[in-house]
Structure formats: C-alpha cells, structure tokens
Amino acid sequence: MVSFEFATAARLLFGGGKLAEVPTALRAQGVRRALVATNLPGPGADRLRSMLAAAGIESAVLPVDQEPTVDSVSAGRVRTRREGCDAVVGLGGGSAMDTAKAVAALATNEGDPLDYLEVVGRGRSLQARPLPFVAIPTTAGSGAEVTRNAVIGVPAAKVKVSLRSPFLLPILAVLDPDLLDGLPKAVVACSGLDALSHLVEALVSSRANPLTDALAAEGLRHSARALRRAYTSGLQADTREDLMLASLCGGLCLANGGLGAVHGFAAPLGGMVHAPHGALCAALLVPVMEVNLRALAERAPEHPARARYREIAEIVTGRHGAEVHEGVAWVRDLCQELEVRGLGHHGLSASEVPALAAKAKVASSMRGNPVQLTDEELGDIAMRAL
Numbered sequence: 413m414v415s416f417e418f419a420t421a422a423r424l425l426f427g428g429g430k431l432a433e434v435p436t437a438l439r440a441q442g443v444r445r446a447l448v449a450t451n452l453p454g455p456g457a458d459r460l461r462s463m464l465a466a467a468g469i470e471s472a473v474l475p476v477d478q479e480p481t482v483d484s485v486s487a488g489r490v491r492t493r494r495e496g497c498d499a500v501v502g503l504g505g506g507s508a509m510d511t512a513k514a515v516a517a518l519a520t521n522e523g524d525p526l527d528y529l530e531v532v533g534r535g536r537s538l539q540a541r542p543l544p545f546v547a548i549p550t551t552a553g554s555g556a557e558v559t560r561n562a563v564i565g566v567p568a569a570k571v572k573v574s575l576r577s578p579f580l581l582p583i584l585a586v587l588d589p590d591l592l593d594g595l596p597k598a599v600v601a602c603s604g605l606d607a608l609s610h611l612v613e614a615l616v617s618s619r620a621n622p623l624t625d626a627l628a629a630e631g632l633r634h635s636a637r638a639l640r641r642a643y644t645s646g647l648q649a650d651t652r653e654d655l656m657l658a659s660l661c662g663g664l665c666l667a668n669g670g671l672g673a674v675h676g677f678a679a680p681l682g683g684m685v686h687a688p689h690g691a692l693c694a695a696l697l698v699p700v701m702e703v704n705l706r707a708l709a710e711r712a713p714e715h716p717a718r719a720r721y722r723e724i725a726e727i728v729t730g731r732h733g734a735e736v737h738e739g740v741a742w743v744r745d746l747c748q749e750l751e752v753r754g755l756g757h758h759g760l761s762a763s764e765v766p767a768l769a770a771k772a773k774v775a776s777s778m779r780g781n782p783v784q785l786t787d788e789e790l791g792d793i794a795m796r797a798l
C-alpha cells in the first residue's frame with residue numbers, strides 16, 4: 413500500500429520577473445518591517461529593498477558571509493528583535509536561506525539554538541511559529557527554499573546539523589531564473605552538482621514515493637541538458653530556467669523522499685573541512701553510485717533501485733536502453749568537465765577516513781540509501797572520493 417506525506421511552501425512562484433511580486437505578498441501578510449538575510453553584495457539586496465520601500469515596507473539587512481552557525485543565528489535573532497522586524501527574507505544561496513529560516517524560528521522561540529538542534533543538541537520541537545519567512549534563491553542547487561530544515565554549524569562539535577520543523581517551510585518561495593544571471597562558473601558547478609546529487613539520490617531512495625519519483629525524473633532531464641552547457645557556454649535564459657527547475661525538483665524530493673549516502677557523508681564532512689556543500693557532494697556522487705551498485709548486485713540483485721539506476725542512465729545519456737555503467741560514466745565525465753576536485757583537495761586526509769565513515773554511518777540521510785552499507789563499503793566510498 414502506498415503511504416506518504418508531501419509538504420512544501422505555502423505558495424510558490426516560478427518565472428522570470430517574479431521577484432517583483434514579493435512586496436505585494438508581504439504587504440498582504442501585514443508585514444511592516446522585514447529583515448533581509450543575504451549573501452549578495454549591496455546592489456543585489458538593494459534592488460529588493462527598493463521594491464519593498466516602494467510598497468511601504470521598511471527593511472534591514474543581515475549580511476550572511478558564511479554558512480550559518482549557532483553563534484551567527486543567535487546574533488541574527490538579537491538583530492531581528494532589536495530592529496522590530498516582523499518577517500524575514502532569505503535572499504541568496506543555501507546559506508542565506510538557512511540563516512533566514514533559523515533566525516525567523518529563533519526570533520519567536522526562547523532558549524539556546526542547541527535546544528532545537530538534532531544530534532548534538534536537545535532536539536526540542538519549536539513551540540511557537542516562526543516569523544513569516546520568504547525564500548528567494550539566487551543559486552540553483554540547495555533547494556532550501558522548499559525544505560523544512562536549516563543546516564547549522566556547531567564548530568565546537570565540528571559538525572553541521574539540522575534545525576528541523578514543519579514550521580520552517582516558507583510562506584512564499586520565489587524562484588526567478590533571472591536572478592541567476594552573472595553567477596560565477598564555480599558556483600554554477602557546485603550548486604548544479606548539488607541539485608544533481610539530490611535528484612539521483614531521491615530516485616533510488618528507500619523513502620521515495622510516486623510524487624518524488626516523478627519530480628526526480630523531471631529534474632534530471634532539466635539538469636542533464638543544461639548543467640554542462642551552462643558551465644561551458646554561460647547562463648542563457650533557457651539554461652537558467654532549466655537549472656532552477658532542476659534545483660526546485662531536487663529540493664522537493666529531498667524534503668519529501670529523503671536522500672542517501674552522498675548526503676550521509678556530506679553532513680559530517682561539512683564540519684571537518686571547509687568547502688562548499690555542493691563541492692563535497694560532487695566528489696562523493698560517483699563513488700557512492702559505484703559502491704551502491706556493487707552492493708546491490710552482490711546482496712540484493714532484485715532490488716528496485718537497480719532499475720532506477722538504469723532509468724537514471726537513460727535520462728542523462730538521452731538513450732533508451734542505456735546501462736547503469738553508462739549512467740555512472742556520464743556523471744563521471746560531467747564532474748571532470750566541471751573540474752570537480754576530490755575530498756583531499758578540500759583538506760580531508762586518508763587517516764581521517766575511518767572517523768568520517770563512522771559519522772556518516774549514523775547520519776540521518778543514510779537511512780534513505782537503497783542498501784545498508786558495510787563499514788568496509790563506507791570506507792571504500794571515502795577513499796574513492798579522496
């Protein structure tokens with residue numbers, strides 16, 4: 413029997429020029445002063461602030477110059493309350509949106525951020541609804557605009573963990589492909605490969621459902637036809653739209669169907685090395701596909717994930733009847749063309765692999781992996797990714 417839950421933003425706008433609709437949406441919510449959490453340079457945020465001002469909405473800027481930590485989101489809560497803001501807007505990449513989510517939640521809930529964090533915190537549920545939160549991505553990869561968690565760094569524990577609640581879904585997610593214009597090549601690669609890893613993992617996830625299956629397959633088509641071209645030839649209107657659709661589909665999938673070993677490793681890695689999340693996922697994607705396929709062939713030859721990997725191969729190669737090894741080869745070639753570096757480049761040493769594998773084994777994303785991996789297989793993935 414099919415049984416699943418599907419949740420997303422209360423309202424979602426997609427298309428060129430949709431940024432202009434944000435002020436009206438906020439005004440309809442009775443917002444008078446918004447905090448704009450952003451990692452964009454001044455002119456990027458100024459455009460939105462001018463739109464808000466024209467609609468009679470005051471605003472303040474919370475610069476996001478790093479991935480969120482317990483200290484930075486605590487400081488954001490103080491700033492929100494001091495400024496008298498009654499809404500929070502996340503404008504930028506995943507770090508800006510995760511910061512905005514966490515700040516919106518903490519502004520209405522007392523206590524230390526660790527009270528609400530999983531794994532290293534107390535894992536308490538939010539008691540009060542956050543301030544109204546609007547998500548506006550300016551990269552195409554994290555999918556944070558439609559997820560119900562915010563990834564927060566805990567430097568003292570050398571980990572990144574989630575603040576997780578159904579309350580964290582935004583009242584509005586605005587996906588305007590025009591905002592991708594001018595994105596640096598390195599960001600196109602990291603964010604695009606993050607989205608690709610979401611889609612691949614979601615399609616073979618043990619927690620997949622009919623809706624995430626359809627979204628993952630559709631997202632893969634957009635990613636496969638656009639990502640390489642966007643990196644080598646620049647971001648044209650059609651590639652911007654494709655990449656943002658791929659990112660949106662990936663975000664919907666990860667929020668409602670789970671991921672797998674790529675993100676099982678990426679979570680602890682984020683606290684061990686300093687590198688963009690997408691770069692870590694890119695280094696892990698092919699090794700995870702290879703080891704998963706070997707484990708499935710050896711221990712679960714009839715597992716439906718094997719057919720899903722074949723479906724992935726057909727989608728990315730564009731050829732009916734493509735075999736799984738051709739899909740892996742396509743992803744490997746893409747990573748090489750997008751100049752993906754191994755985990756060693758980002759500071760991971762071979763001596764740290766056992767500790768990494770042990771942490772990855774208990775990561776929440778690992779529960780969605782299509783097959784339970786042995787300690788030896790986990791170590792093999794990490795060594796291949798070096």
